[in-house]
Amino acid sequence: MTRQVHLNVNILNAGVFGGSWRLPGTDPLASFGLAHYVDIARKAEAAKFDAVFLADGPAIREDLRYRPFNSLEPSVVLAAVAASTSRIGLIGTLSSSYNDPYDVARRFATLDQLSGGRSGWNVVTTAGRQSARNFGFDDEPDHGRRYERAAEFVEVVRKLWNSWEPDALVGDKSGQVFADTTRIHRTDHHGEHFDVAGPLNVPRSPQGEPVVVQAGASRDGRALAARVGEVIFTAAQTEDEAREYYHDVKARARGYGRGPEDVIVLPGLSTVIGSTEAEARERRELLAELVPPEYALDRLAGQLGVPRESLVLDGSLPWELLADPDDAGGSQTFYKIAVSLARRESLTVRQLLRRLGGGAGHRIVTGTPEQIADAIVDWVDKGVADGFNLMPDVLPSGFDDFVDHVVPELQRRGVFRTDYDSTTLRGHLGLAAPHHAIPSSHVEQVVA
Template sequence: MPRPGQLHLNAFLMSVGHHEASWRLPESDPYADLDVEHFKNLARIAERGKLDSLFLADGPVLWDQVGRRPSGVLEPTVLLTALAGATEHIGLIATASTTYNEPYNLARRFASLDIVSGGRAGWNIVTTAGLDAARNFNLDALPAHKERYERAAEFVDVSLKLWDSWDDEAIVADKERGVWGDDGKIYPPAHRGRYYSVAGALNVPRSAQGHPVLVQAGSSENGRNFAARYAEAVFTAHQTLSDAQEFYDDLKRRAAEHGRDPDHVKILPGIVPIIGTTSSQARDLEAELNNLIRPEYAIRQLAELLGVPESELDLDSQLPAHLPEEEQIEGAKSRRTLVVNLGRRERLTVRELIARLGGGRGHLTFAGTAVQVADQIEHWYESGAADGFNIMPPVLPSGLAAFVDQVVPILQERGRFRTEYTGRTLREHYGLPRPENRNTVPADPAARRTVVLHP
């Protein structure tokens, strides 16, 4: 019996496309990474497709060499605020680092985006791998993976306290008595922890959806535990159905072990859909893009991910037999393992591996017709490998328009995707309950209106 229900679809936006060479196509505007009108156009296309949300990756660092591809990255809470004004329904998920921010500032900025957008904000919580980022924040070494996650957990705990520091009924607006708010309904966190001390209440109240949706994107052991405890949506990368199923089962089980409803953790792998009118046309577009890659740029990044000197990688040979193990690196652990497994399993030369990573940096690339893409998405959904997908168009805007105008209608006809928005907030799009304020949860669980997500 096929799995019932509808799936969730996010639009993962990145300059003129996820394929690193997309900017070289004749159709691409190479300055679009810095053009807010480009992103507004993308947001409107995604909303036309009734997608759940827009998503932006981020890091506080200049990624890689600027020769390689468009390298301007507007700060995501700023850019998504601009997109909030150009849309009405679609969710707005920004990546931000727990390692290089202060909880009061970041919780406040997300709360502000959440209010400005009418309850459409989400926070993709990252701990930020990479020495280059560390060196922009007074550090000479990247904090250890485990410490980054410990810090992240406390950061999120503090953020939740800040987001709950106003009762939903704190504003009374009594003009007659001259009392705007009820000071008895303000709950300062008074948090003193290992990494953070935050005494006072936020200066922004709760939003229409309570607080921003918590999203997480790390798949290491530390990352999975973190996701199981906090995440309401998980962005993940898998090359095979079986890997995705293993991850899906594992994370849902871990969430249940934390006393959470597994259905309140949406698992959304990334997919780079290369859409053609025929499958051979789609493969031609993929080859055209891969032929535009300049591997001398990509090899440097690959060496860094694998933790080896660039000189140990040869474009026309397979990966070296001996590479540092996942336990030995402090960076993006699960992505490193995915890339090594891909190279070994398919016996790819470094040049071929770079081409395979050029589209989605380790996310699944799938070239085919709209029907084939829809089939693939539905198959993973029905096989218990995904609650939906993070759509990573190789070329923007054309790849997003193709997905929205060709693939989405097929999924809608099959009853697999909404034909109209039924809610206003991101939490409603994802089918997540509005969290109670943890300062005002009634003592009797039977009296609770909604499930508490983080007890």
């Protein structure tokens, strides 16, 4: 059988391009209201996507003068989406640096119960001083320390998700047994970062456990992704970058006793779709023009960690100021992509900004639905991706074009489902329920 494509849509406010909200016909404030998320999720479900995804950071974006940002809290938004859909997976981001494992385990377990087994948690360590200062810290914790905490955090969350065996809820009226407490186990986690007694107060997930998603790019990040990620988001501009990451992370996963089928790698894919190539290129040009250049320069300076004055639109990057990506701190995905791209193609700053599209450093494909489908099938066929984390140029219009024109093309080619054969996110992804040892202790009972 032809290798199947997994598709997830990233509902990134008004779209991945910095000027998306300014495109004629786009409601600039839509992403601050419920209908935006429900409408896109319903379209994604009708198109048989695996999941919708919400990125997140617990701080204001300082560039909000110039563009929308992800404002609303994902677990709350996805619950509203759960009530309005029936099949599509629901992946939300919560930080392992600024939350407690019990609370995170519970919120995703609740989303999972409400949705019938459709929730996924994207673990992020949350770079940046802004977020740190909203949670009582002067600055972000050290990069390595954040990843150590994240690894233990995920371990605790999974222990909590596994504190209930299946069928612990009995509801036996005549036997006077509501829950079989011998099937509910204390967690008793005592680690370097966390002490958590448990058990969780939410029953076991309908899909075994919510799906764990990760997007590590740095050395520490790749190690975490390989260890815990069941879906891994990544950014790759070229087939070679995609291949390197795909093989590296699957090899690392093997080191943790995990098979290649336990780890689904989805590179980001930004799409600009036109009914002809010329139309697509015209849309992309327009989107590039809609980003104020001063904003783009400031943003790039911040992301590269160089002074604003060191960037000149028609000059090259200030190479002498740029650190090795692994030593740069902050969000490394963008940094690495941008620096590699500029170096490989000897781009001026202006050319680099144009190539990045004001976006997050993900691959952008501009073309007809057939060309987009070609690009998708190409990487999946070559075994450098298991599918894509779609980041439409503009929401909802760019996504409408994708579901109306690209999805039918993929279905015609036999590489994408025409109906769901599962009711859970884990099922859509073809992931086995993880096997976690269930501890032997059971919950203390007030009543003997």
